Amino acid sequence: MTRTGRPLSLLLLLPLLFACAPERDYVPKVVDGDADRGREALARYECGVCHMIPGVADALGKVGPALGDYSRRSYVAGKFPNEPNTLVRWIVDAPAMAPQTAMPAISMSEQEARDMAAYLYESD
Amino acid sequence: MRPPHPASALDPASGSGAELIDQLGTALYVGGGLIFLVVMVLVTCAVLTKGRPVNARYWILGGGLAFPAFTLTVLLMYSLAVGNGLNAIGSSGALQLFLDCFGLGDARARAPVDDVLEIHVVGKQWWWEVRYDRPGKGGAVVLANELRMPTNQAVELVLSTTDVIHSFWAPSLAGKVDMIPGRTTRLRLQTSEAGTFRALCAEYCGGQHALMALFVVTQHGDDFEAWLAHQQTSVVEPVDPFLKVGYDAFFRGECHSCHTVRGTPANGVAGPDLTHVGGRKSLAAGTLNNHIGTMAGWIAGAQDVKPGNKMPSSLAYSGVELRALSAWLGSLQ
Numbered sequence: 001m002t003r004t005g006r007p008l009s010l011l012l013l014l015p016l017l018f019a020c021a022p023e024r025d026y027v028p029k030v031v032d033g034d035a036d037r038g039r040e041a042l043a044r045y046e047c048g049v050c051h052m053i054p055g056v057a058d059a060l061g062k063v064g065p066a067l068g069d070y071s072r073r074s075y076v077a078g079k080f081p082n083e084p085n086t087l088v089r090w091i092v093d094a095p096a097m098a099p100q101t102a103m104p105a106i107s108m109s110e111q112e113a114r115d116m117a118a119y120l121y122e123s124d
Numbered sequence: 125m126r127p128p129h130p131a132s133a134l135d136p137a138s139g140s141g142a143e144l145i146d147q148l149g150t151a152l153y154v155g156g157g158l159i160f161l162v163v164m165v166l167v168t169c170a171v172l173t174k175g176r177p178v179n180a181r182y183w184i185l186g187g188g189l190a191f192p193a194f195t196l197t198v199l200l201m202y203s204l205a206v207g208n209g210l211n212a213i214g215s216s217g218a219l220q221l222f223l224d225c226f227g228l229g230d231a232r233a234r235a236p237v238d239d240v241l242e243i244h245v246v247g248k249q250w251w252w253e254v255r256y257d258r259p260g261k262g263g264a265v266v267l268a269n270e271l272r273m274p275t276n277q278a279v280e281l282v283l284s285t286t287d288v289i290h291s292f293w294a295p296s297l298a299g300k301v302d303m304i305p306g307r308t309t310r311l312r313l314q315t316s317e318a319g320t321f322r323a324l325c326a327e328y329c330g331g332q333h334a335l336m337a338l339f340v341v342t343q344h345g346d347d348f349e350a351w352l353a354h355q356q357t358s359v360v361e362p363v364d365p366f367l368k369v370g371y372d373a374f375f376r377g378e379c380h381s382c383h384t385v386r387g388t389p390a391n392g393v394a395g396p397d398l399t400h401v402g403g404r405k406s407l408a409a410g411t412l413n414n415h416i417g418t419m420a421g422w423i424a425g426a427q428d429v430k431p432g433n434k435m436p437s438s439l440a441y442s443g444v445e446l447r448a449l450s451a452w453l454g455s456l457q
């Protein structure tokens with residue numbers, strides 16, 4: 001290889017560095033959900049007794065799975081395709097979707113669940 | 125704006141001991157501030173008018189002896205009167221307190237001894253047992269982690285501990301008093317304000333000291349009596365099949381070896397009484413809100429929520445059992 005060929009080939013490799021963080025083609029978006037209110041609702045309902053939730057104070061629970069990187073999950077609770085409405089339904093009433101689950105249906109408004117889902121998708 | 129559960133000595137409930145302490149504090153801060161200002165003015169004068177002689181005897185005897193002697197005497201009497209008043213709250217005016225202190229006050233301002241409601245509070249690592257025991261006035265009842273008292277009525281807390289030193293402090297209601305092994309101590313509470321106040325343990329008592337709090341609910345006399353009468357009722361075995369799953373899970377999981385649920389065979393004493401746990405404002409001594417989610421989270425993850433506390437995380441339950449058990453406990457209002 002010639003002296004100029006080496007830097008040149010390195011230059012050609014440069015674009016690969018950008019390939020590490022590709023533009024995501026799909027980020028789920030909750031219609032009518034507000035991530036800030038969602039973070040506040042997650043703290044108020046203390047979902048953190050069972051879940052580790054990045055960015056929510058005292059959410060260090062280990063009873064259920066950690067809820068970070070949620071927009072990259074393929075399945076909700078390992079069973080249902082991860083779509084916004086599915087996630088909202090799960091948060092409102094998990095046992096109705098998975099009768100054997102340990103996660104209780106905590107009484108809350110649908111709006112609050114939308115906000116929580118928005119936070120889970122948008123926080124990473 | 126006032127927080128929902130005041131817990132600050134600077135935010136006292138009306139007609140409470142904390143209010144007397146707050147007034148004394150204000151007198152000290154304002155008085156001290158004024159004296160500081162006067163001294164600073166004098167210093168400035170001394171610098172600006174240098175060389176002018178002053179009457180030394182006047183300043184030393186007057187400013188150095190007479191003034192402090194007078195101020196400190198008044199303060200001493202006032203603070204003694206406040207200390208006295210903390211034992212007979214209800215007459216909160218400073219003048220009234222003065223008179224009371226020297227036996228000149230209106231005797232009616234004090235509650236007669238048998239008019240005082242005694243409530244026993246026992247500090248434990250890291251929760252509180254609360255016992256109502258009114259001789260001649262209905263059955264005694266053992267509760268936990270929440271204290272209710274009527275407004276406009278002198279209440280005397282009888283404080284004790286079964287392990288290490290704790291300290292009971294409801295900052296918006298009164299000063300703090302330690303709970304000392306082998307002794308009982310007493311603390312007067314009174315307020316004219318109906319509300320919910322937060323109290324906490326104010327003496328380091330081990331790993332989860334920071335999560336040892338409780339709510340003090342003050343309510344009108346009739347509401348209080350109704351509440352207390354309800355607390356004395358027992359639990360009956362549930363008929364609803366889902367709740368029955370929870371009831372059975374409670375005994376299968378050995379919860380009854382540490383907890384009492386009156387009306388059932390559960391009579392353990394190592395943990396808080398759960399007869400009316402669903403009606404409490406918090407779980408695990410002021411640590412969590414009380415709803416089915418936190419209940420289930422506490423049962424399955426007690427050691428995650430309060431690491432090192434004396435209740436093991438329960439690993440014995442299926443998801444359905446955990447939810448049913450939490451629903452049953454939550455139904456014990």
Ligand SMILES: [Cu+2]
Binds near residue numbers: 336
């Ligand atoms: Cu403590």
